[in-house]
Amino acid sequence: MDKILIKNVTILTMNKAKEIIENGVVVISGKKIIDIGDSSLESKYKGFFIIDGNGGILMPGMVNCHSHVSMVAFRSLADDEADRLKKYILPLEKKLVDKDLVYNGARYGICEMLLSGVTTFCDMYYYEDEVARAASRLGIRAILGETIVNFPSPDSKEPYEGLAYCKEFIQNWHKNDLITPAVAPHAPYTNDSEHLIKAYNLSQKYKVPLTMHVAEMDYEYKKYKEEYNMTPVQYLDSLGILDKNFIGAHLVLVDDKDLDILEEREVGISHNIGANSKGAKGVAPAVKMYKRGMKIGLGTDGPMSGNTLDIMTQMPLVGKIHKLFNSDRTLLPAKDIVEMATIGGARALNMEHLIGTIEIGKRADLVILETESVNMQPIYDYYSTIVYSANPSNVDTVIVNGRIVVKSKKILHVDFNDIRRSLLDMKDKILSATKEI
Numbered sequence: 001m002d003k004i005l006i007k008n009v010t011i012l013t014m015n016k017a018k019e020i021i022e023n024g025v026v027v028i029s030g031k032k033i034i035d036i037g038d039s040s041l042e043s044k045y046k047g048f049f050i051i052d053g054n055g056g057i058l059m060p061g062m063v064n065c066h067s068h069v070s071m072v073a074f075r076s077l078a079d080d081e082a083d084r085l086k087k088y089i090l091p092l093e094k095k096l097v098d099k100d101l102v103y104n105g106a107r108y109g110i111c112e113m114l115l116s117g118v119t120t121f122c123d124m125y126y127y128e129d130e131v132a133r134a135a136s137r138l139g140i141r142a143i144l145g146e147t148i149v150n151f152p153s154p155d156s157k158e159p160y161e162g163l164a165y166c167k168e169f170i171q172n173w174h175k176n177d178l179i180t181p182a183v184a185p186h187a188p189y190t191n192d193s194e195h196l197i198k199a200y201n202l203s204q205k206y207k208v209p210l211t212m213h214v215a216e217m218d219y220e221y222k223k224y225k226e227e228y229n230m231t232p233v234q235y236l237d238s239l240g241i242l243d244k245n246f247i248g249a250h251l252v253l254v255d256d257k258d259l260d261i262l263e264e265r266e267v268g269i270s271h272n273i274g275a276n277s278k279g280a281k282g283v284a285p286a287v288k289m290y291k292r293g294m295k296i297g298l299g300t301d302g303p304m305s306g307n308t309l310d311i312m313t314q315m316p317l318v319g320k321i322h323k324l325f326n327s328d329r330t331l332l333p334a335k336d337i338v339e340m341a342t343i344g345g346a347r348a349l350n351m352e353h354l355i356g357t358i359e360i361g362k363r364a365d366l367v368i369l370e371t372e373s374v375n376m377q378p379i380y381d382y383y384s385t386i387v388y389s390a391n392p393s394n395v396d397t398v399i400v401n402g403r404i405v406v407k408s409k410k411i412l413h414v415d416f417n418d419i420r421r422s423l424l425d426m427k428d429k430i431l432s433a434t435k436e437i
């Protein structure tokens with residue numbers, strides 16, 4: 001089905017003028033949007049498969065700029081423990097993470113994303129080939145980075161073996177239409193400067209993105225202050241590795257000078273407020289970043305950190321936490337938050353030429369939210385409805401690259417029960433390993 005016509009929807013284009021078309025029509029041919037307009041368009045396109053949006057809201061697919069999707073296998077473990085990364089996450093990963101866990105976790109987590117209207121995500125983990133396999137099978141767009149760390153990891157016996165894995169991974173996937181392979185040094189504090197530069201050079205050589213955690217941890221900030229009298233951002237800039245291809249996750253502990261650097265270098269930013277607030281990491285200066293016109297999108301982080309993989313639960317948190325933190329209810333109007341969730345995320349990932357808005361020529365990555373559920377009415381402002389009234393259960397239809405992947409709130413083309421079974425089959429093993437830690 002490569003010719004689709006969507007009708008009876010309110011289209012939030014998220015284009016520059018933020019046009020909204022009521023009772024609108026969007027026409028898709030192959031992977032692309034070929035026409036947009038009012039209901040009169042329907043008579044022009046005969047023989048197209050019709051999706052009747054039933055008065056719903058059609059918006060661009062949402063972009064999750066930072067995740068570790070396979071960690072859904074560990075979701076809800078040790079949520080309230082101190083120093084959880086070192087006490088739980090790293091030991092659990094060492095014991096349990098293998099190809100099967102990464103593949104089964106990725107399949108399940110990608111279903112969660114698709115069912116909630118995420119059509120593109122940026123991921124970082126081990127055995128990233130398995131994530132790519134799952135993403136490709138399920139039909140979601142993704143930037144996927146193999147993790148590079150200075151210690152032996154689930155898929156490498158020696159420190160920094162991730163670099164060699166990464167090179168092969170890029171070669172395996174760089175021709176895939178939906179998958180963009182990436183280089184993912186975990187963080188400044190888990191890579192020395194020599195290997196950060198090697199990772200950067202690898203990303204330059206193959207012209208792929210580089211994504212990493214930056215300025216998230218107190219000890220990270222302290223380390224670079226003590227050793228170099230620099231912030232983590234200034235340290236990375238001194239290595240010459242910050243540029244347009246860099247996608248930084250978190251960027252919580254940043255000052256105005258850091259913002260100047262990040263803006264100048266055109267670094268993409270994943271703002272992960274759900275994970276940052278749950279982990280008590282602090283509030284990133286996202287309002288300043290957005291007002292400067294920086295490349296800021298939203299991310300969930302891994303499901304151990306933020307517990308969900310959907311962007312709809314991030315949006316109200318972004319609004320509420322920044323308003324509360326700054327004692328100003330006028331900050332970040334809902335329209336700006338929907339922008340971050342869509343075209344903002346696309347800009348952060350350097351994909352704004354392909355996705356993020358509903359415009360002729362762009363890829364058909366689209367979401368229909370139904371407006372019949374009790375929480376969705378009345379609607380006086382579409383953006384407020386999306387940010388503050390809606391939740392992932394209102395996502396009715398999802399299209400990625402012109403292919404319908406969710407219809408009537410059900411995932412298509414795969415057996416979700418089988419995917420769930422594969423994830424839950426690992427539960428006993430995970431639970432007993434947790435008890436031994």
Ligand SMILES: [Zn+2]
Binds near residue numbers: 068249
């Ligand atoms: Zn993360």
